[in-house]
Amino acid sequence: MIIETLTSPVILFFILGFLAAAIRSDLAIPEAFAKAMSIYLMAAIGLKGGVEVASTGFSIDLAAAAISGILLGFTLPILAFFMLRSFGKLGAIDAGAVSAHYGSVSVVTFVTAIELLTVQGIRPDGFMVGVMALMEMPAIITGLLLARAYSQRLKSDNSLDTGPGTNLMHEVLTNGSVVLLLGAFIIGFIAGAEGFAPIKPLFDVGFKGVLCLFLLDMGLIAARRLLETRKVTIRLATLAIVLPIINGTMGTIVGTLIGLDPGSAAILGVLCASASYIAVPAAMRLALPQADPGIYLAMSLGITFPFNILFGISLFAAIAKFLG
Amino acid sequence: MIIETLTSPVILFFILGFLAAAIRSDLAIPEAFAKAMSIYLMAAIGLKGGVEVASTGFSIDLAAAAISGILLGFTLPILAFFMLRSFGKLGAIDAGAVSAHYGSVSVVTFVTAIELLTVQGIRPDGFMVGVMALMEMPAIITGLLLARAYSQRLKSDNSLDTGPGTNLMHEVLTNGSVVLLLGAFIIGFIAGAEGFAPIKPLFDVGFKGVLCLFLLDMGLIAARRLLETRKVTIRLATLAIVLPIINGTMGTIVGTLIGLDPGSAAILGVLCASASYIAVPAAMRLALPQADPGIYLAMSLGITFPFNILFGISLFAAIAKFLG
Amino acid sequence: MIIETLTSPVILFFILGFLAAAIRSDLAIPEAFAKAMSIYLMAAIGLKGGVEVASTGFSIDLAAAAISGILLGFTLPILAFFMLRSFGKLGAIDAGAVSAHYGSVSVVTFVTAIELLTVQGIRPDGFMVGVMALMEMPAIITGLLLARAYSQRLKSDNSLDTGPGTNLMHEVLTNGSVVLLLGAFIIGFIAGAEGFAPIKPLFDVGFKGVLCLFLLDMGLIAARRLLETRKVTIRLATLAIVLPIINGTMGTIVGTLIGLDPGSAAILGVLCASASYIAVPAAMRLALPQADPGIYLAMSLGITFPFNILFGISLFAAIAKFLG
Amino acid sequence: MVDTVQRKRIEILVDTPLVPKIIGYAKQVDISGWSVIKIASGGGREGRWHHDEITGAAAKSIILMIANKEKAQQLTDALAPLLDSHSLLLTIANVEVVRGDRF
Amino acid sequence: MVDTVQRKRIEILVDTPLVPKIIGYAKQVDISGWSVIKIASGGGREGRWHHDEITGAAAKSIILMIANKEKAQQLTDALAPLLDSHSLLLTIANVEVVRGDRF
Amino acid sequence: MVDTVQRKRIEILVDTPLVPKIIGYAKQVDISGWSVIKIASGGGREGRWHHDEITGAAAKSIILMIANKEKAQQLTDALAPLLDSHSLLLTIANVEVVRGDRF
Ligand SMILES: Nc1ncnc2c1ncn2[C@@H]1O[C@H](COP(=O)(O)O)[C@@H](O)[C@H]1O
Ligand SMILES: Nc1ncnc2c1ncn2[C@@H]1O[C@H](COP(=O)(O)O)[C@@H](O)[C@H]1O
Numbered sequence A, B, C: 001m002i003i004e005t006l007t008s009p010v011i012l013f014f015i016l017g018f019l020a021a022a023i024r025s026d027l028a029i030p031e032a033f034a035k036a037m038s039i040y041l042m043a044a045i046g047l048k049g050g051v052e053v054a055s056t057g058f059s060i061d062l063a064a065a066a067i068s069g070i071l072l073g074f075t076l077p078i079l080a081f082f083m084l085r086s087f088g089k090l091g092a093i094d095a096g097a098v099s100a101h102y103g104s105v106s107v108v109t110f111v112t113a114i115e116l117l118t119v120q121g122i123r124p125d126g127f128m129v130g131v132m133a134l135m136e137m138p139a140i141i142t143g144l145l146l147a148r149a150y151s152q153r154l155k156s157d158n159s160l161d162t163g164p165g166t167n168l169m170h171e172v173l174t175n176g177s178v179v180l181l182l183g184a185f186i187i188g189f190i191a192g193a194e195g196f197a198p199i200k201p202l203f204d205v206g207f208k209g210v211l212c213l214f215l216l217d218m219g220l221i222a223a224r225r226l227l228e229t230r231k232v233t234i235r236l237a238t239l240a241i242v243l244p245i246i247n248g249t250m251g252t253i254v255g256t257l258i259g260l261d262p263g264s265a266a267i268l269g270v271l272c273a274s275a276s277y278i279a280v281p282a283a284m285r286l287a288l289p290q291a292d293p294g295i296y297l298a299m300s301l302g303i304t305f306p307f308n309i310l311f312g313i314s315l316f317a318a319i320a321k322f323l324g
Numbered sequence D, E, F: 001m002v003d004t005v006q007r008k009r010i011e012i013l014v015d016t017p018l019v020p021k022i023i024g025y026a027k028q029v030d031i032s033g034w035s036v037i038k039i040a041s042g043g044g045r046e047g048r049w050h051h052d053e054i055t056g057a058a059a060k061s062i063i064l065m066i067a068n069k070e071k072a073q074q075l076t077d078a079l080a081p082l083l084d085s086h087s088l089l090l091t092i093a094n095v096e097v098v099r100g101d102r103f
């Protein structure tokens, strides 16, 4: 599967972006276009997931996957935190921030995985979109609690008091991508296959092509992030590969244990393995401004994201097939 | 029809945007993407209208609708102005500005209505796009003349003199959306069905999906506008619902009287009911800077737009069917 | 063919943009949207070219066209330079800058030509995309060398030393559009027809429609550039039409002589006739800041681009058919 | 060492649709150039607003002009009557301009 | 001739996600308004960055506020503890504001 | 009360393609950081222009730098020969920087 993966246009565009940035080309995707593509992709997967659940109905699998996803979101940062502190030699504040990223999820990794798994013939269940949306936020809470429990500096002042004009819990719960994913999911559910039909062309025809252009941009961003960082040590770089392998394997095993089909178990693994680079960084900037964005962005975006796209997805698919 | 309307994805996306803003989510559509979608939608409806007229030819209906539309544009602000002054308790300047908005049209309301009426089986004539373009501007003139006639303050200085570097009449006649709508209409007319064929896929496949994403943004904007206003009294809010009902009913009746089919009569009603929130606000900022944008934007965008999308269109369709 | 050209929607949108700017309408395409469309168009033609070469294999024609293109890119600026100095009465610096533009290529002119030639039944070979990418840069070098050889002012200081923080050769070779065109070409080649199939819908369905909207923007920009210039004399305006005719005719002849089919020969002519308005202006701003952008942008964008779109393409097609 | 001259940096915060009008006044007093910067969001007594709006009528911009003292004075005199009705915010600061004799 | 008053022009360079927080402090000291300008790119001791990033966490903005001396002082006092932890860059300049009594 | 130091606020208006070049000079004189702001539109002796152009060659930006007096002087000396050929507009103003000892 690795060969198939590495020659699919979606991945080739990611590699093109990565190489373009590596040779310091000035190729750039306008920010508004990138955001437009991500809104399109989230609306599309939300809708499709909702339409699918509307036809299959709610199942015990859905509930099991949702609960497992949330629990994994809350607990995965704990292991990450202690590895980051001991092996990674990070302080409590930075370790808390990084671990929150690894407990949360990356939407683009999810979407790319859906594509690659579908090509492989193990298409995940539609409801996994909802699971992803639920997994975006729990890790933020664990990460903050860990930072606060272990940092002398934060113990003295109140780390969750983010000053006037802001309210972290509110930010977390009303985060734009969560609202859009769940909203589109519910719209798909209400509209059903029939109601979805008239708007389906846009969300069908463009999907894979848009994913290509989006991954082109992600390649550019990931490589630039990696090139410009001065913060990531060899130890941290190692963890940025080891953590997704551990988390992803655990997710895939849990998925298999709770009875998901191989595709859905693999995608649960991918969700656990992926690290957030949109929702969590913004939340951390607000709630843990003392943490260094140079560390968590370089790790999640510069290393873990490319690793998952190029290798992780294939790995968890293989594990899921082996177990399933 | 109300039920059908409220469960169609187009409307559900509007509601999603509205609710997202109401819970103060940070979901946002980049401005450039929103403008791109509105350019796409205008080009698409202009082209389709022109292609349709190319195949049906110019008719007496077209001329009747165009003339009625222009006359309604000039006269509807008069009633609105006096209701805004007496019941709404606005000064002459603000009443003039608001009345100009209600005499003009909203492109998105028009496009949404076309979709909903087509689903209902009463598809309006293609030439109504041209009528809409012609109706954008007349109300601006009436609104300004009313403000000038009744405001002591404006009588002393010359309200239509907008200073060096600007020329209101020129702005009004060369307004971007008018040029794009009429231009695409003419291109569609010249190209005809055959010439349109090669570019049709883009304008066909994406249309309804783009409309969904655009209404998502409109929902966000409408709700934010409503939440942040401090200017709209209960009386003004009432008028923001009563005025579209009156104007829309009058438009539908006129449409029926001049012999339009029910779909076209209903859409003429929708045009009369809808209030501008792009072209007219910009013109008012220039020509009547003393008028308060907080009032006219909150009324047209925050109240009248959602009212028309959710209820108005269905209402005028029902009236048109009843009369036709 | 001129009539067909002038009534095709693609060209009509260009004319609409041109007229809208001429009557000083405020119609505008957001910059990010225009860039998004150009990225889409470049990815699409790169991919399609690569897929085509993957099925036909590399041929002697490809090599001949590539070598001819590069040689033409290096040599065409020489004639242009001396005509600009003698007839155009420009100084060496400005003449060098302008000649670099005319030796390089315009991607949009190329794409529009592909469309028009395909309609005419003489579709150019897929590998011409690669030739275009190779022709973007050579002329920059010739233009700079000419400016340096003939300008007293530049002889005293070192014109190619662009100060700290910049490196012209690097900029030239890693230019974003070159990287994207060649990269997409290679991806198309690797993926082949089968791998391209899943992403084809986006790049097929939207292509001609996007080209329309893009040319609408180009019309606006070209006309505004022409209206706002104060630098273009009658002599320079004449050269902005004569140079593309000479260069395009030479390109078409060379294409025919090296054995290309009429469509490919015509497109080689179009490449020679077209003048850059993205890559070269940016390079000139950096390497020859003393040259006046008002001159080269008005000539290439304001005059040569419209000339080629409206007449040049048809002219070189006619020449190629006559010779072929 | 390069020589500098003292000039005025005029900053006018204005609704975007009114920009051409203000520039019209600036040309009347013969100011040589201007630059416009978009405001992304803001807030004041009238509530907050964001640029991400489909209706450009609520967008705001800053017009920046470098001019000598006399022209700055003429411009403020010309704009004074509009300050309230058009809700402009006009500030003037001293700056050194390097080789800025042309302003 | 129009009369001007002297006020402070406060410019705060800040990570975009922190903008609402800073504005919360500004409201506490009763500053009447603010305007936010996006930074397109920049660089410092931590390396360079561009705005063209999908993750808004690295984006930066300038918050511009006109206020009188007392409020400017109160705001800097309120923000001082955050300067390092939130890596703010806070500058204050003198400006003349035309008819600016309301600030 | 927080202590402030006096620094220079350097503002350079420049064609966007030239931004890296100017920053190269700034690094040579060891200025610690910079921020770039996009200009949306403008006008001068050469006519008006808008940013909405496909050809970025005509786009303009402002580079903003806070630096101490000596570095500001060195930078202006370094840039002086480019002012005309590259048509830069360079202004310098005094600002108070809160805890700005690092500049
Ligand atoms: N006095 C000025 N104040 C502010 N910006 C200016 C000034 N003069 C020129 N500019 C800017 O510099 C650009 C080029 O000016 P010019 O070289 O005079 O055409 C203009 O388009 C403006 O953006
Ligand atoms: N003191 C201030 N400093 C900077 N910008 C301001 C200030 N007051 C108002 N503004 C800007 O002007 C706009 C309108 O202000 P207002 O008329 O007070 O609602 C606000 O949205 C801000 O963008």
Ligand SMILES: Nc1ncnc2c1ncn2[C@@H]1O[C@H](COP(=O)(O)O)[C@@H](O)[C@H]1O
Residues within 6 Å of the ligand: E013, E039, E041, E042, E043, E044, E045, E046, E047, E048, E049, E060, E087, E089, F031, F032, F033, F034, F035, F036, F064, F065, F066, F067, F103
């Ligand atoms: N001296 C300076 N002048 C202007 N902007 C600066 C300066 N130093 C830092 N910045 C801005 O602040 C950001 C972070 O700086 P730093 O924390 O030094 O990496 C940079 O990317 C710049 O946008």
Ligand code: NA
Residues within 6 Å of the ligand: A101, A102, A103, A104, A105, A247, A271, A272, A273, A274, A275, A276
């Ligand atoms: Na994860």
Ligand code: NA
Residues within 6 Å of the ligand: B101, B102, B103, B104, B105, B247, B271, B272, B273, B274, B275, B276
């Ligand atoms: Na109306």
Ligand code: NA
Residues within 6 Å of the ligand: C101, C102, C103, C104, C105, C106, C247, C271, C272, C273, C274, C275, C276
């Ligand atoms: Na050429």
